[in-house]
Amino acid sequence: MNSLSGRFAFARKRGLTDVVGLDVGGVTTRVVRLKCAANAVTLVSADLFPRQVLPAVEGEAAVPQPLLLPKPLQALYAAISVTSPQASIRLLSVPGGPESLEQLNFNELLGLAEGAEYRIGYEVLASEGREQNILASAIPEKQARWAVALLSQGIPAARSLQTSGTAVLNCFSRELTARHDDVPSMFVHVGSDVTDVAVFFKGRLALYRQCMMGSQLIVKTVQQRFGIEEDIVPGVLEDDLIDASQPIAVAMEPFLRQLVLAREFVERKRSCRIEKILLCGSLLGAQHWKLHINRTMGITPEAWNPLATVPSLPDALSDRVKGMESRFAVAVGAALSVLEVEHDVSR
Amino acid sequence: MTYHVNLLLDEEQRSASRVNVGLALRMSAMIAAAAIILVTMTLFIESRDVEGQVKRSRAEWESLKPQYTEVLALRKELDTLRASFRQIETFRRSRLAVGKELTQLQRGIPEEIQLTSLHINQLVGNQKTGAGFVRSYEMHLSGRTSGESPKENVDKLIGYLQTSLYTGRVEAVFVPPNAYRKETARTTATGETHTDWFFELVCRYRPRSFE
Numbered sequence: 001m002n003s004l005s006g007r008f009a010f011a012r013k014r015g016l017t018d019v020v021g022l023d024v025g026g027v028t029t030r031v032v033r034l035k036c037a038a039n040a041v042t043l044v045s046a047d048l049f050p051r052q053v054l055p056a057v058e059g060e061a062a063v064p065q066p067l068l069l070p071k072p073l074q075a076l077y078a079a080i081s082v083t084s085p086q087a088s089i090r091l092l093s094v095p096g097g098p099e100s101l102e103q104l105n106f107n108e109l110l111g112l113a114e115g116a117e118y119r120i121g122y123e124v125l126a127s128e129g130r131e132q133n134i135l136a137s138a139i140p141e142k143q144a145r146w147a148v149a150l151l152s153q154g155i156p157a158a159r160s161l162q163t164s165g166t167a168v169l170n171c172f173s174r175e176l177t178a179r180h181d182d183v184p185s186m187f188v189h190v191g192s193d194v195t196d197v198a199v200f201f202k203g204r205l206a207l208y209r210q211c212m213m214g215s216q217l218i219v220k221t222v223q224q225r226f227g228i229e230e231d232i233v234p235g236v237l238e239d240d241l242i243d244a245s246q247p248i249a250v251a252m253e254p255f256l257r258q259l260v261l262a263r264e265f266v267e268r269k270r271s272c273r274i275e276k277i278l279l280c281g282s283l284l285g286a287q288h289w290k291l292h293i294n295r296t297m298g299i300t301p302e303a304w305n306p307l308a309t310v311p312s313l314p315d316a317l318s319d320r321v322k323g324m325e326s327r328f329a330v331a332v333g334a335a336l337s338v339l340e341v342e343h344d345v346s347r
Numbered sequence: 348m349t350y351h352v353n354l355l356l357d358e359e360q361r362s363a364s365r366v367n368v369g370l371a372l373r374m375s376a377m378i379a380a381a382a383i384i385l386v387t388m389t390l391f392i393e394s395r396d397v398e399g400q401v402k403r404s405r406a407e408w409e410s411l412k413p414q415y416t417e418v419l420a421l422r423k424e425l426d427t428l429r430a431s432f433r434q435i436e437t438f439r440r441s442r443l444a445v446g447k448e449l450t451q452l453q454r455g456i457p458e459e460i461q462l463t464s465l466h467i468n469q470l471v472g473n474q475k476t477g478a479g480f481v482r483s484y485e486m487h488l489s490g491r492t493s494g495e496s497p498k499e500n501v502d503k504l505i506g507y508l509q510t511s512l513y514t515g516r517v518e519a520v521f522v523p524p525n526a527y528r529k530e531t532a533r534t535t536a537t538g539e540t541h542t543d544w545f546f547e548l549v550c551r552y553r554p555r556s557f558e
Contacts, residue, residue: 076363080355121352137352148359157363161355169350204348337351 018044018075020156021335022067023164023328024147025054025083027192027282030328033073034310034335041339043312045072046328048320052150057086057116057140067150078156081167081334082139082147085193088112089137089165091208092122096130110138117141125205135205137163160338164330165196165210171333175278175309176200184272186263188301189329190281190289192216195255199266199274206266211255215282221251237285248288256296263297277301280326306332448554455507459500462490470551483518488548491530497544501527508550518551 017037023030029049035042047070055062088110094100106112106120122136144161151158172187182203189196191214199207219233225247228236236242263274279301283289286303293301306329307317317325362368445467456462466487492500501522508520526547532540 119354119356121354123350123352125348125350135350135352137354139354144354148355154365155363157361158355158359160351160353161359162352163354166350166352173348173350205350337349 016077016159016338018077019159019335019338020069020073020075020078021167021331021333021338022078022080022150023083023167023330023334024052024067024080024150025143025164026327026330027051028324028327029067030331031069031073032307032328032331032335033075034332034339035075036339041310041336043307043310043316043332045313045316045318046307046321046331047073047318048324048327054082054084055142055146057113057142061142062146064146064150066153069156075156077159077338078151079160079162079167079334079338080147080151080158081162081164081330082143083164083191083194083330084139084143085212086113086116086143087137087139087163087165087194087210088118089135089163089196089208089210091125091205092134092136094132094134096132098124098127098132101132101134106136106138110136112138119144135166135169135208137166139163160334162334162337164191165194165208167334167337168196168330169198169205169208169333170336171306171309171329172198172200172278173203173205174333174336175304175306177203178309180276180278183275184266184270185276185278186259186274186297188259188277188279188281188289188293190215190279190283192282195281197259197262199262201266201270201272206270207262209258209262211258213252213255215284217251218248218285218288221247234284237288244285245288245291248285249292252288252292256292259293259297274299279303280306280329283326310336455504457492457500457503459494459497460490460492460504462488464489483551483553486548486550486552488550489526489546490548491543491545493541493543498527501544501546501548505548508548516553518553520548520550523547523549 018035019033021032021034029052030046031049032046033044035044049067052064052067090110092109094104101122101124106122107118110118110120112118112120117140118138119141120136120138122134124132124134126133147161148158168187168189172189176182176185176187182200184201184206185199187196187198187200189198193212193214193216195211195214197207197209197211198205218237219230222228222233222236222244223230225244226236226242236244267273277293277297277299279286279289279293280303283303290301290303293299303326305325307321307325309332321328449465452465464487468485468487470483470485488504494500505520505522509517528545530543530545532542534540
């Protein structure tokens with residue numbers, strides 16, 4: 001931190017009431033704008049933009065074109081979340097007091113690839129006796145710089161940079177508190193390449209898993225199984241003309257096994273029973289996801305709309321967004337994390 | 348509960364304000380410095396001006412000082428003249444009760460003395476203390492005396508003049524040089540020879556009051 005910005009750090013600690021949440025690096029760029037007034041968060045606008053291609057970890061450093069947002073999405077500050085297959089997120093239980101955190105080898109704990117430069121961060125979620133529960137995440141340094149460079153000029157100015165897996169937890173948490181009375185629940189956010197699974201017990205994160213499969217794997221499986229063009233796959237997945245459930249079940253098996261293990265782990269550790277499974281994200285062939293999860297877990301998953309988590313203004317959603325609402329969980333979570341962090345500070 | 352693992356570096360955080368705080372501070376510092384320099388220069392120039400004005404005023408004063416002194420002297424003289432005029436006016440309007448004085452004088456003249464002349468002059472002079480003008484009188488007496496001790500008769504008259512109060516304050520009574528002399532002896536009808544002494548007296552005094 002340079003000395004000048006350090007001196008004015010106090011000014012930045014003032015509560016943010018108007019934030020843009022960005023989800024970049026996925027198939028599309030999702031942007032939402034949230035405003036907070038009198039402790040009530042409102043969705044001002046939400047829109048989808050063309051994909052911002054995430055730079056490869058091995059490739060040359062990429063400098064993106066600055067992201068120009070339309071007026072309804074222009075807030076002063078932004079919370080960026082990066083969807084990256086190379087990102088790593090872990091919920092860790094670390095023995096020892098706060099001082100022990102300095103000694104941790106996060107590269108090892110996060111399973112980061114050797115030789116690659118990562119930007120690592122963590123947050124202490126709970127401190128129980130001589131054990132610290134921390135949420136740690138990392139993304140390749142090159143991708144972090146690239147994401148920040150998207151907002152290098154004008155407004156909004158970046159206030160936060162997160163991995164999509166940590167950002168989406170805020171949306172889960174809010175949905176759980178607002179609509180599901182904090183019952184033990186499992187949230188599944190399906191990305192194009194990575195799927196996030198989070199289990200909440202008594203309103204707190206009890207487990208997080210990052211599964212390295214997503215909607216693209218389903219698309220590729222169907223494409224290969226039936227020898228069809230990629231463009232046709234969504235149609236095949238949505239109608240019942242071709243039965244693709246068998247190959248999809250095979251493709252989803254590792255993921256479903258992860259779900260079972262996650263449920264067993266939480267139920268055993270917390271002596272509870274998971275009552276709900278909530279599903280959002282790139283739900284291409286949503287009925288297949290629901291079917292296979294139901295068969296495996298014995299619970300019918302509910303597809304939920306992250307944009308409905310917060311009240312919205314009448315014309316908040318553009319036409320492009322309609323039918324794609326479930327994809328905004330990460331963007332909403334990123335914005336909420338900044339708004340709520342500021343709210344916590346003010347308290 | 349929030350889950351916020353912020354990977355943004357401090358140096359990557361920037362203000363959303365269109366006004367760059369650093370630039371604004373630097374600009375403010377420069378403006379303040381410029382203002383200080385301007386004020387200092389203005390004060391310096393003003394002090395130089397004031398210094399020049401003082402010099403000019405001093406030179407002007409030096410040139411005017413003789414005239415001023417002259418004016419003061421003239422004013423003082425004017426005041427003196429006015430006072431003189433007032434006194435003269437007073438003199439003109441006042442009268443001395445000469446009759447009473449002469450009566451008093453008559454009473455104190457020894458019988459052996461015969462006055463032959465009396466002349467009173469008025470002297471107007473400037474008092475040394477500067478309190479204004481004073482008026483005194485000089486009475487010239489001349490007369491003749493005879494008898495066994497003519498000198499004593501004259502001294503008696505002098506003593507009377509000095510002690511008598513009718514004249515007010517007597518400044519001096521004296522016999523001018525060579526003013527006491529023997530006259531030629533004369534022979535009376537009975538054939539006796541008398542020797543008369545002629546004398547003159549000057550008595551300077553201030554009258555007790557004017558009418």
